[in-house]
Amino acid sequence: MSCDKTRFARQIYSNEQGRRAENLLRLGKCLKDQRIYDHPYLKFNRERKTHFKFDGNEYDAYEGETVGAALVAAGVKTISRSAKYHRPRGFLCFMGRCPNCMAEVNGVPNVRICREKVSQEMIVRTQNVFLNSRVDLYSVLDKLDFAFPVGFQYKRFIRPRSLWPFYERMIRSVAGIGRLPMQLQGQRAKPFHTRLVEADIAVVGGGPAGISAAIAGAEMGARVALVDEGNQLGGHLRWNTDMVDSRSEFAGMRAFQVAKKLADHAVTFSNISIFAPAIAIGVFSEGILAAESSDGLVEIKPKRYLFATGCTDRLPIFENNDLPGIITKTSAQILMHLYGIKPGNEAAVYCSSDEGFVLASQLLDAAVRVNAVVDERKDASQSKMLDTVVSKDVPIYFNSKVFRASGRNRLNSIETSGEDGQEHEIRCDVLCFAVGRQPVCELAQQAGCELKYDPALESATAIHDEHMRSNLESYVAGEMLGTQPLSMMLLEGRLAGLSAALSLGLGDSARLREQADLTTDVSRNRRS
Amino acid sequence: MKPKKVVCLCEDLTKEDLEDAVENGFGDLELLKRFTGVCTGPCQGKFCLTNVIQLLSEMKSTRPELISIPALRPPFRPTRLALLAGGAAEEQI
Numbered sequence: 001m002s003c004d005k006t007r008f009a010r011q012i013y014s015n016e017q018g019r020r021a022e023n024l025l026r027l028g029k030c031l032k033d034q035r036i037y038d039h040p041y042l043k044f045n046r047e048r049k050t051h052f053k054f055d056g057n058e059y060d061a062y063e064g065e066t067v068g069a070a071l072v073a074a075g076v077k078t079i080s081r082s083a084k085y086h087r088p089r090g091f092l093c094f095m096g097r098c099p100n101c102m103a104e105v106n107g108v109p110n111v112r113i114c115r116e117k118v119s120q121e122m123i124v125r126t127q128n129v130f131l132n133s134r135v136d137l138y139s140v141l142d143k144l145d146f147a148f149p150v151g152f153q154y155k156r157f158i159r160p161r162s163l164w165p166f167y168e169r170m171i172r173s174v175a176g177i178g179r180l181p182m183q184l185q186g187q188r189a190k191p192f193h194t195r196l197v198e199a200d201i202a203v204v205g206g207g208p209a210g211i212s213a214a215i216a217g218a219e220m221g222a223r224v225a226l227v228d229e230g231n232q233l234g235g236h237l238r239w240n241t242d243m244v245d246s247r248s249e250f251a252g253m254r255a256f257q258v259a260k261k262l263a264d265h266a267v268t269f270s271n272i273s274i275f276a277p278a279i280a281i282g283v284f285s286e287g288i289l290a291a292e293s294s295d296g297l298v299e300i301k302p303k304r305y306l307f308a309t310g311c312t313d314r315l316p317i318f319e320n321n322d323l324p325g326i327i328t329k330t331s332a333q334i335l336m337h338l339y340g341i342k343p344g345n346e347a348a349v350y351c352s353s354d355e356g357f358v359l360a361s362q363l364l365d366a367a368v369r370v371n372a373v374v375d376e377r378k379d380a381s382q383s384k385m386l387d388t389v390v391s392k393d394v395p396i397y398f399n400s401k402v403f404r405a406s407g408r409n410r411l412n413s414i415e416t417s418g419e420d421g422q423e424h425e426i427r428c429d430v431l432c433f434a435v436g437r438q439p440v441c442e443l444a445q446q447a448g449c450e451l452k453y454d455p456a457l458e459s460a461t462a463i464h465d466e467h468m469r470s471n472l473e474s475y476v477a478g479e480m481l482g483t484q485p486l487s488m489m490l491l492e493g494r495l496a497g498l499s500a501a502l503s504l505g506l507g508d509s510a511r512l513r514e515q516a517d518l519t520t521d522v523s524r525n526r527r528s
Numbered sequence: 529m530k531p532k533k534v535v536c537l538c539e540d541l542t543k544e545d546l547e548d549a550v551e552n553g554f555g556d557l558e559l560l561k562r563f564t565g566v567c568t569g570p571c572q573g574k575f576c577l578t579n580v581i582q583l584l585s586e587m588k589s590t591r592p593e594l595i596s597i598p599a600l601r602p603p604f605r606p607t608r609l610a611l612l613a614g615g616a617a618e619e620q621i
Contacts, residue, residue, distance in 0.1 A: 071567040083569075084540035085529060092537070096605060099538040099570040110570070110606045142530050150545045150564045177570070192611050282602025290602075290612075297611050312566075315535075315575050317543060317583075322534040408529065438578040442600040459578040460597050 003262040032075040036340040036366050041241045041254060043341035052122035054079075055132040068094060068101055068114035070341040077324040077410040078133050079103065079113070080126055083175050085142040088409045089132070090324025096229070096279070097312055102128060102177065109178025127178040134409065138174055193296030197273065201500050202289050202302035204443055206279045207235020208486055209452040209478025209493030210261045210308035216497030217306075218269040220506045225300045226266065227291045228276040233266055234259025235310060236479070237486070239333040241365070242358050248487035256337065258486070275300075283446040287473070304500040307444040307462070307470075308493060310477040313436035314459070316350060319404040325411030329359050329434035336366045344430025345369065348414055350402050351378040355434040357385035360394055363432070370394045372426045374402055374416050376435060397424060405431065439480040447466035447474045457482035466519050468496035475500045488525050495522055535583065536576040538569020543583065550587050556583060561598050572600045 037046065046062040054061070056069060061070030061123065069093055071079060078088040080100055092098040096112040104125045105111040126133040128289040141148070157167040203214045204230025214226045230238065237244075240255035249455060250258045266272055278293035289300040313328035315321065325344060329351075332343045346369045349356045357380075360370050373389060373396045380386055389396065404415040413427045428506055445451055449462040449470040461481055464470045468477050477496035478489045497517040501507055502515060533543040541564055554563045557580065566580055567573035577597070585592040 011581065022596075082534075082540045083532075083538065085532075087532070087540070089537070097571060097574045102570065102606065108608075112606070139529075142532075145530065145532075150549055192608075236591060271544075281603050281604050281607050284602070290606055292605070292611055312574050314578055315537070317533050317535060317579060319533055320529065320532045322529075322532075322537060404531070435576070438574070440574065442574075442604045445597075445600060448600060451597045453581065453595070453597075455593065458582070458592075460581065 006468070033455050034075060034342045034345075035051070036071045036336065036342055038367070039336075039340065040365050042256075042337060042340065046340075050118055050120050052118050052120075052124060053339075054124045055126055055134075057090075063118070065118055065339060066114060066121070067103075067105070067124055069335065069341055070118055071113070072335055072343065073341045075136055079324070080133055081129050081136050081139065082322065083177070084127070084148065085145060086129070086136050086137075086139040086174075087142055087322060088139075088324055089322060090410070091327060091331060092315075093312065093328050094334045095312075102208070104178055107181040113294050124449070128174065128176055141174070177249050194299060195296065196299045196301065197225055199223045199300055199302045200272070200504055200506075201225070201304045201306055201443045201497070202227065202300045203306045203308065203497075204289070205235065205308035205310055205478065205480075205481075206230065206233035206263075206266075206274070206276060207308060207310055207478060207489070208237060208258070208262060209264050209483070209489040209496070210235065210306070212490045212493030213306050213308060213475075213477055213497030213500070214266055214272050215269065216494045217501045218272045220501040220511060222271065222501045222504060222506055223229060224269075224272045225302065226272055226274045227278050227280050227289070227298075227300070228274075229279045231277050232259075233263035233274065236330065237262070239330070241337055241362055245485035245487055247485070248490060250486070255486075282445055283443060287447075290445075303473070303504055305447050306500055307441070307447070307449070307473040307474065307476045307480065307494055308496070309440040309443060310479045311439050311482075313434060314436040314452075316402065316433050316435045318402050321405060323324070323405050323407055323411045324409065325429055325433045326405060326433065329355060329432050332359060332432040333362065334367075334413060336362060342366055342368050343432070344428070346371050346428045347430045347432060348426050348428035349373045349437060350376075350433040352416075352435045354385050357383060357389050359432055359434060361385065361388045361392070364392050364394075368430075371428050372397060372424075374400050374414075374415075374426075376401060378419075400424075402431070415499065437482070439482065441476075444470060444474060444476055444480070447471070449474050449476065454482060466523055467499040467515065468492060468522075469499060469503075483517050488522070491518060491522050491525070494518060533553055533568055534568045535579050536564075536569065536572050538576075540563040541566055546580070547587060550584065553608075555584070557581070557595055558600050560584070567598055567600065570606050572604050573598075 048063045059074050077090045080089045089100040092100045092445045094114045096115040101114045102110045103113045130137040194234045200222040202225045203226045214224045217224045237255040278291040280291045291298040335341045335343045349360045377401045383435035400416045400418045417423045438459045444462045451460045452463045453460045462476045471475045475496040477492040559560045
């Protein structure tokens with residue numbers, strides 16, 4: 001099944017012809033290269049090249065790139081198949097949250113390749129497919145969906161009992177998630193390191209609110225453990241090139257510069273221990289917050305939790321909304337601004353706020369053609385960003401919804417309908433959506449915070465009082481509460497950090513006064 | 529590819545699947561979760577929870593505030609078992 005084209009070419013031709021065929025293949029790869037070499041605000045360091053194999057084909061990558069980034073750079077769209085119907089799937093969130101990019105890396109199943117750094121001679125394979133991700137014979141199940149209604153697994157395959165082992169093997173191969181690494185069996189795997197860290201405040205999320213909270217706590221003498229999934233601190237600011245809002249202390253700077261500044265400030269505190277990249281995976285017994293870092297497990301035993309876990313983009317529901325090429329806004333920004341890779345060549349943006357216009361202008365900065373901005377709002381003439389997009393001749397469809405995406409194994413076009421029933425077909429190979437957010441509050445929920453549906457945010461988030469306290473031991477802040485813009489996130493973070501430290505008996509009367517001032521600021525800003 | 533409106537990417541649940549399940553009496557989010565597997569895949573509801581709450585409130589014509597939010601279980605990301613079986617913790621700090 002593996003078809004290493006380059007080696008294949010070398011084998012069947014004589015040396016001279018083989019070399020020529022190899023060169024042609026290399027030229028083809030260069031033409032398809034999606035990397036950005038010229039960007040108005042960013043510079044990308046690409047030094048040493050390395051290569052890896054995905055489904056038998058060899059791909060080039062630069063050191064520091066993830067497998068996912070290198071695949072997008074090579075123009076690969078379909079990277080996996082869905083669990084039940086084996087529909088083609090591509091990268092969606094690019095931050096290790098969606099189920100689409102799980103693949104087998106060097107024999108280890110369910111590795112999220114959008115986060116996994118490329119190493120020399122890495123072998124990546126799609127899991128649970130018959131052939132490979134592009135041609136999967138199991139995808140016939142998509143057409144036979146009438147035979148597999150929801151809940152069928154409870155009734156079928158039970159009788160006759162004797163056939164169960166056969167069924168089991170079949171089901172595991174079609175609908176399982178990966179195979180156990182057989183070659184590792186019997187070998188003693190290298191034991192992972194487990195560290196126990198005691199802290200006063202554990203801050204989860206190293207975005208603006210998290211950093212600002214950690215700094216507030218540390219200033220008052222609390223021992224703070226700051227956990228973030230990114231390689232550096234800064235959260236969503238790291239992959240945004242937009243100017244930050246003018247009310248914050250960082251007015252006039254671009255978001256990624258603010259991220260750097262905040263991260264540099266956090267590092268100067270000796271009582272903040274930073275764990276990044278480390279993914280908080282749960283709150284376990286005795287109040288231990290477990291985080292997976294690159295060298296092992298970190299167990300943090302804090303007196304107070306502070307969650308500033310942010311948001312994910314919400315998936316819009318329309319026909320074929322899972323086609324490869326339909327990606328979140330965040331994903332497009334991460335690809336363009338962290339890795340310097342164009343998410344596609346002809347883009348469409350589907351939005352319900354100004355974020356869509358910001359994204360459209362960022363796509364234009366990266367030399368991606370923007371064929372349309374589809375806006376769910378009736379009117380955005382108030383928007384400051386509108387002119388930037390209009391001046392670049394990007395058609396904007398107001399009061400419209402995307403109702404269908406079409407394409408075979410990759411996005412080809414979308415269809416939109418306006419309020420007057422007018423339908424448009426827009427050609428694009430990538431659709432970036434920014435239609436609402438969903439707070440990440442699993443950890444807060446586990447720590448005992450009550451979740452409640454917030455009509456303004458149109459999603460569930462943690463309840464909290466005016467001091468950002470959610471329950472006796474937990475504080476929340478930042479975008480996970482739907483907070484925007486940056487100045488508010490920083491304020492909320494500071495208030496939460498301050499309140500958490502005060503509740504531990506740290507600080508003096510001056511801090512209490514600051515808390516009162518911040519509380520009025522935050523509630524006044526929230527009302528406006 | 530058959531046209532489908534996918535709500536849950538992990539378990540390949542379409543809007544129609546959820547509507548059928550609600551019609552068959554699995555109208556509570558906890559029941560729906562157990563019957564269809566929504567919010568139980570590798571993403572643990574990160575991409576479906578909000579959509580499911582809104583779909584449910586539309587189908588049952590209730591306010592979304594009244595729909596109970598299911599418990600999301602750890603680990604929140606796929607984690608290696610070897611990591612959890614890493615042995616006794618060493619004290620630090």
